[in-house]
Amino acid sequence: TSNEPAAAPSSAAPAASTAPAGGNDQPGDKVVIGFSAPAADHGWIAAIAKNAETTAKQYTDVEFRPVEPTNDINQQISAVESLISAKVNALVILPNDGQQLNQIALQATEAGIPVINLDRVFPDKLAYRTWIGGDNYGMGVAAGHYIGEALKAKNVSNPVIVEIQGIATLPLTQDRSKGFADALKTFGFSVTAKQDAQFTVETGNEVATSLLQAHAKIDALWNHDDDQGVGVLAAIKEANRSEFIMVGGAGSANAMREIQSGTSVLQATVTYSPTMASSAIKLARLIAQGKGMSDLVENQVPQSITLASETITKDNVAQYLELGFES
Amino acid sequence: MLVMKGIVKQFPGVRALDGVDLDVRAGEVHCLLGQNGAGKSTLIKVLAGAHQPDEGTIVFNGKEVRPGSPIDAIRLGFATIYQELDLVDGLSVAENIYLGHEHSTFGFVNRAAVRAAASEVLTRLGHPEIRPSVEVGRLSPAAKQVVSMARALSHDARLIIMDEPSAALAHDEVANLFRIIRELTAEGVAVVYISHRLEEIREIGDRVTVLKDGRTVAVGLPARETPTGQIVSLMTGRNVEYVFPPKTGRSAGEEVLKVENLTAPGVFADVSFSVRAGEIVGLAGLVGSGRSEILEAVYGARSASGRVLLDGTPVRRGVVGTVRRGMGLAPEERKAQALLLDQSVTANITLGTLPEFAKFGWLDRKRERSEAKRLAEMLDIRPPDPERPIRTLSGGNQQKAVLARWLLGGRKLLLLDEPTRGVDVGARAELYAVIHDLAKQGIGVLLVSSEVPEVLGLADRVLVLREGTVIHQGEAAELDEHRVLDMIMNGRAA
Amino acid sequence: MGEPTTDRPAARTAAPALSSLRGFGEMRHLGLLGALAILVVVGLVTRPANFATASNLVSILSLAATIGVITVGATFVIIGGGIDLSVGAVMALASVWATTVATQSFGPVVMAICAILVGTGAGLVSGLLIAYGRMVPFIATLAMLVAARGLAQRMSDRKTQLIQPENSFIVELSTTRVLGIPMLVYIFALVVVLGWILLNRTTFGRRTYAVGGNPEAARLAGIDVRRHTMLLYALSGLCCGIAAVLIMARTTTGSSTHGDLYELDAIAAVIIGGTLLTGGRGTIVGSILGLLIFTLITNLFILNGLNTSDQLIAKGLIIVVAVLLQRRNLKERAP
Amino acid sequence: MGEPTTDRPAARTAAPALSSLRGFGEMRHLGLLGALAILVVVGLVTRPANFATASNLVSILSLAATIGVITVGATFVIIGGGIDLSVGAVMALASVWATTVATQSFGPVVMAICAILVGTGAGLVSGLLIAYGRMVPFIATLAMLVAARGLAQRMSDRKTQLIQPENSFIVELSTTRVLGIPMLVYIFALVVVLGWILLNRTTFGRRTYAVGGNPEAARLAGIDVRRHTMLLYALSGLCCGIAAVLIMARTTTGSSTHGDLYELDAIAAVIIGGTLLTGGRGTIVGSILGLLIFTLITNLFILNGLNTSDQLIAKGLIIVVAVLLQRRNLKERAP
Numbered sequence A: 001t002s003n004e005p006a007a008a009p010s011s012a013a014p015a016a017s018t019a020p021a022g023g024n025d026q027p028g029d030k031v032v033i034g035f036s037a038p039a040a041d042h043g044w045i046a047a048i049a050k051n052a053e054t055t056a057k058q059y060t061d062v063e064f065r066p067v068e069p070t071n072d073i074n075q076q077i078s079a080v081e082s083l084i085s086a087k088v089n090a091l092v093i094l095p096n097d098g099q100q101l102n103q104i105a106l107q108a109t110e111a112g113i114p115v116i117n118l119d120r121v122f123p124d125k126l127a128y129r130t131w132i133g134g135d136n137y138g139m140g141v142a143a144g145h146y147i148g149e150a151l152k153a154k155n156v157s158n159p160v161i162v163e164i165q166g167i168a169t170l171p172l173t174q175d176r177s178k179g180f181a182d183a184l185k186t187f188g189f190s191v192t193a194k195q196d197a198q199f200t201v202e203t204g205n206e207v208a209t210s211l212l213q214a215h216a217k218i219d220a221l222w223n224h225d226d227d228q229g230v231g232v233l234a235a236i237k238e239a240n241r242s243e244f245i246m247v248g249g250a251g252s253a254n255a256m257r258e259i260q261s262g263t264s265v266l267q268a269t270v271t272y273s274p275t276m277a278s279s280a281i282k283l284a285r286l287i288a289q290g291k292g293m294s295d296l297v298e299n300q301v302p303q304s305i306t307l308a309s310e311t312i313t314k315d316n317v318a319q320y321l322e323l324g325f326e327s
Numbered sequence B: 001m002l003v004m005k006g007i008v009k010q011f012p013g014v015r016a017l018d019g020v021d022l023d024v025r026a027g028e029v030h031c032l033l034g035q036n037g038a039g040k041s042t043l044i045k046v047l048a049g050a051h052q053p054d055e056g057t058i059v060f061n062g063k064e065v066r067p068g069s070p071i072d073a074i075r076l077g078f079a080t081i082y083q084e085l086d087l088v089d090g091l092s093v094a095e096n097i098y099l100g101h102e103h104s105t106f107g108f109v110n111r112a113a114v115r116a117a118a119s120e121v122l123t124r125l126g127h128p129e130i131r132p133s134v135e136v137g138r139l140s141p142a143a144k145q146v147v148s149m150a151r152a153l154s155h156d157a158r159l160i161i162m163d164e165p166s167a168a169l170a171h172d173e174v175a176n177l178f179r180i181i182r183e184l185t186a187e188g189v190a191v192v193y194i195s196h197r198l199e200e201i202r203e204i205g206d207r208v209t210v211l212k213d214g215r216t217v218a219v220g221l222p223a224r225e226t227p228t229g230q231i232v233s234l235m236t237g238r239n240v241e242y243v244f245p246p247k248t249g250r251s252a253g254e255e256v257l258k259v260e261n262l263t264a265p266g267v268f269a270d271v272s273f274s275v276r277a278g279e280i281v282g283l284a285g286l287v288g289s290g291r292s293e294i295l296e297a298v299y300g301a302r303s304a305s306g307r308v309l310l311d312g313t314p315v316r317r318g319v320v321g322t323v324r325r326g327m328g329l330a331p332e333e334r335k336a337q338a339l340l341l342d343q344s345v346t347a348n349i350t351l352g353t354l355p356e357f358a359k360f361g362w363l364d365r366k367r368e369r370s371e372a373k374r375l376a377e378m379l380d381i382r383p384p385d386p387e388r389p390i391r392t393l394s395g396g397n398q399q400k401a402v403l404a405r406w407l408l409g410g411r412k413l414l415l416l417d418e419p420t421r422g423v424d425v426g427a428r429a430e431l432y433a434v435i436h437d438l439a440k441q442g443i444g445v446l447l448v449s450s451e452v453p454e455v456l457g458l459a460d461r462v463l464v465l466r467e468g469t470v471i472h473q474g475e476a477a478e479l480d481e482h483r484v485l486d487m488i489m490n491g492r493a494a
Numbered sequence C, D: 001m002g003e004p005t006t007d008r009p010a011a012r013t014a015a016p017a018l019s020s021l022r023g024f025g026e027m028r029h030l031g032l033l034g035a036l037a038i039l040v041v042v043g044l045v046t047r048p049a050n051f052a053t054a055s056n057l058v059s060i061l062s063l064a065a066t067i068g069v070i071t072v073g074a075t076f077v078i079i080g081g082g083i084d085l086s087v088g089a090v091m092a093l094a095s096v097w098a099t100t101v102a103t104q105s106f107g108p109v110v111m112a113i114c115a116i117l118v119g120t121g122a123g124l125v126s127g128l129l130i131a132y133g134r135m136v137p138f139i140a141t142l143a144m145l146v147a148a149r150g151l152a153q154r155m156s157d158r159k160t161q162l163i164q165p166e167n168s169f170i171v172e173l174s175t176t177r178v179l180g181i182p183m184l185v186y187i188f189a190l191v192v193v194l195g196w197i198l199l200n201r202t203t204f205g206r207r208t209y210a211v212g213g214n215p216e217a218a219r220l221a222g223i224d225v226r227r228h229t230m231l232l233y234a235l236s237g238l239c240c241g242i243a244a245v246l247i248m249a250r251t252t253t254g255s256s257t258h259g260d261l262y263e264l265d266a267i268a269a270v271i272i273g274g275t276l277l278t279g280g281r282g283t284i285v286g287s288i289l290g291l292l293i294f295t296l297i298t299n300l301f302i303l304n305g306l307n308t309s310d311q312l313i314a315k316g317l318i319i320v321v322a323v324l325l326q327r328r329n330l331k332e333r334a335p
Ligand SMILES: Nc1ncnc2c1ncn2[C@@H]1O[C@H](COP(=O)(O)OP(=O)(O)OP(=O)(O)O)[C@@H](O)[C@H]1O
Pocket: B011, B012, B014, B015, B016, B034, B035, B036, B037, B038, B039, B040, B041, B042, B043, B083, B382, B383, B392, B393, B394, B395, B396, B397, B422, B424, C335
């Protein structure tokens, strides 16, 4: 948990901010970068798609070729197939499910196309050249730590801790929950109840409405995702509840404003920044052009890059606000 | 050969059969007579395994049988032509005829064999022109009836049950049907024959069993000798016959309907006539001669060139307008074209004139119910509970409800397509009286019927149609049944 | 989950006594009421402290309100022999349209009117395609579903659109309570009552049964079947527009993701409520009971902290049991 | 709903001319073929270099294979007057069951058989509920959908289950090519051909039309309508089981998330293909053409890199246009 304000916007800069990156941004060979991600029906994913596109457009030597985003595995496989047969120079893939797209990523690699695996990881290391993504387990840990500390400070024993997850069948949800539970355990706490929503405002609202009924008094609530968080907050407001602290996830601009206001139950959010997509495009370009990362000693781009999950509170929110994505 | 004894069949709220006896001999045509709702169809459905009786025994060839399903009945050698058409529109004629007993090997249909066999049966029925490969949904009602008959014949049946097979057939078709029946009986097959037309019973029947209110009131009367009066009084408990009300007492007034050069290519051509207030005009012709289509065109339900004027102003296409302007149509296929089977008798009666019962769209349900009740009583719809779903009424009673629909709301012109199809003798007389009354009140009536005596008996003027053209137009009084039949069959204008 | 079987004899012996109640039209809903009762008992037994509280009941009704309004529209469409798959997407589109910056600048009343007009307009388009373009309802409304979601995503640029503080009147529909009940529950109740009246007491309702039960007979009886069909979809769209206002109130947002899979839920509620998919039959009361059953099941699961997988399995079983119970009940009085 | 016009005369005059072509059975699919042709032209014009390549065609067929197999089953169910909403979920359940550690230990053949048995079994259960429990198909299969997804999640503990290397025979169905075409496309083709034969050349198929078109008539003709209905759902389940094998081959996994919303896609394909939702009419060829239209649309979008929102809008419009074209064509020959 990197909570030091100093460790500013880390690994990848947002599209707009110009990072001095040695000579790497000088135009090089013309490269075609294929991009495939799940359907942008969610603020975070939409931000991923948008970041990828804006970053690609900054380079005159990059031709960006996104394919139809879809939530159907079968179709995503087909989409990647079409990119392979179009012989792109590099592929950035955020798979719906790393395991299910492993095979097709492997095919791409075998066809000589470097695959940059974004976020959800392929189980087979042969399937990708570089992985860049967030730390889901770490995110849960960050949230667990924040809540643990806060409750310890308040001297609560046997706290009621509620967790609202995202889509339950995604491995990332399971990782987040595990990190959360593990971190809480270090304080001697455990999760009282958890329910999963669908990453949408409406499902967040529905689940929260009933959960608030199930627990007349709550001490802390972690909501995995700031998109659905809007609905969760609406439910809390409607039920007129304020006895607990809430922590969000991902780091949307909206959540940050809410934290900044200081009047909300939402007191912190743990980041899972969609800026990783910008970085992924940059990496794809470097790999395709055979360049390395000029800040590193190595000649080649590293095999894996994990973003740290940072905790945003009232104290440091001002610094993060410009990085927040609009959900 | 077949003896049914003490058959009881109970429906929720109705005792449709209340101890019916029937005995049928091999090689005879046994006629079942009874008013609408007497239980004839129910009885034969029990025989066909479609209904399970609550009590009673069935003995066939000396053995007690209990057809638990249609399959059982078919295996016993019973074949049935049901009153309601029971064909699958999406399948071909041949597939319909052999549905359930296809020629097949290991589940694979032998299509050539099925088609050939179907063709043979149809030829035997005198209809080689119905192609076995044609989809049944495209056939006319009459042709469908033929296919139903072909289906019954396709089984090697010992007993053939026919529930009003002639209702959808024209005169010459009926003759054809009788020829087949005679062939069958000559081979020792027994036929149970249901019809409301007494003259058919006289012609084809050997013995008659009469049902009344779910009970047998007479068994085995000789079909030819028993006086009509006796049969009618057995059926109705009254002593009336097929009577047409006198044509006196009504006087034709203004012209309500004027039809000029109405033409629908391939169906009918250049039809012109008029109907005056208080006048009944009959359309006579063979099935398929285009009578229904002319009614539909007048009603605005089908496109045709030419002019239709109601009260001197042209009628535009679309039923909404014609109904608003005072027309009403009682269509020929009541289930498909007229009834909301799941709805109550009341809802069915008031369907055509809903605005009359509403203020700003708000229904006056009390008035609706009382009007429906009045009409149900007037037409003697049985059971007399207007809140019953119309599905549970017998065919004839359903027909009465359809007519009742247009007795409301001040109609100027009524188009009646086979208004007495499936209606029993007693009710028929009542319907005739009702139609006569309507005319007396100044309503113009355009009547289609396949029964020539009915047209002649009711109508003031008659149009004779043949293949879509009017070949004769004149006073009913100047015609007789013979001449009309001659015209419609031989095309000889008088 | 409780023993549903225990209730059967009760239902059976109750039947004759109830037949005198026939005029109320309640008979046919006996199975549904039974299922609801069982769920309530389960709730009382498993969560005595939380289930029967006023606030939980209010929250159940609030949860049911949005989709409930849609269900009323869906009941009309289905009785009229059609189907509307676009309900969720149309609601999403209406919510997005009503929360754009431009619309929000006109204040909350215009926003609500905008949502309702967009909903009705979308319904009208489906209705036109079906009635005059002669498209199969399933396909026409599927196309509308897809297109409306796409349009909603475009308009919102795939972002969740917050309702601005100056338009918080909309949000207050959900937070303001009268006699302890949020305004939106009253709106829901009003829509149900108006729907019931429209279906049972007006010529429009009667014609809906006719058009769905036998369109040819309706046509020959002088009903303008096409116009009526079109109006049915417009009515469904209108309900989606109202539902959009409610979902905006509840979530404080307009979003292209609102109402996902509402079509299945609404149709399921209507059908569990005894309306035939083939049209011509059905009741508003049944649909609403069906919907409440679904909402109650979800509420009970969350109160009891069941995980989603088990919830799904249990939901499947409960649907089957509820329907079989109802069926049994129907059979005893079948025609 | 459109008013059924009694346009008999047209039928009469058109009939003889057309009857000569009838043997091909292609006539009724003219609209679909037209729509397909237009899409192909669009593909050729917009992506001349990529569209008409062998690898793209193979990719289209591979994409269509899974849902195509399901569509065959769905065609039977819908012609038979029913509907099966559970197809996607049952496929998911079958894929999960077949990839559990226990099943995988028996090798690839047992895995495939397991998937097929699970699919058939689930279909049989739906069929029993519908045929003998007299549940409405919509509700029974909705319950099956929900329960099967829940069960699949439970079995897999919501994790994606990889096919082990020793069972890679399954995966090879997707990767091994014969004459340049992956095995799974052959399986798809085989299922289509067998389905066509079953529907058009056997008593089972012909009776399916009767059961769907007029169940009462079918009963009176001595067909065991209930048993037949049950078998139709079992057949649909069987197809889901085969589809599960294909999706396992394509994704190298079993997962409870497979086949989400396949039910809508399959039903849409069947209906665009000219099968009536009311039953009694329809063809396998039409369904497959309908499916190919959908797949082609998706493929074109992928090739042209359209953004999702625009895609959705365009998809909606294309569906409308395709159906209106088909309708126009039908009208000219309407009965
Ligand atoms: N399925 C049913 N449910 C309830 N009542 C029924 C049912 N079928 C028939 N009935 C009732 O049984 C009685 C006998 O009907 P049935 O159809 O046998 O008469 P029918 O003699 O054939 O009359 P018609 O000459 O009009 O055809 C009627 O009162 C009818 O309402």
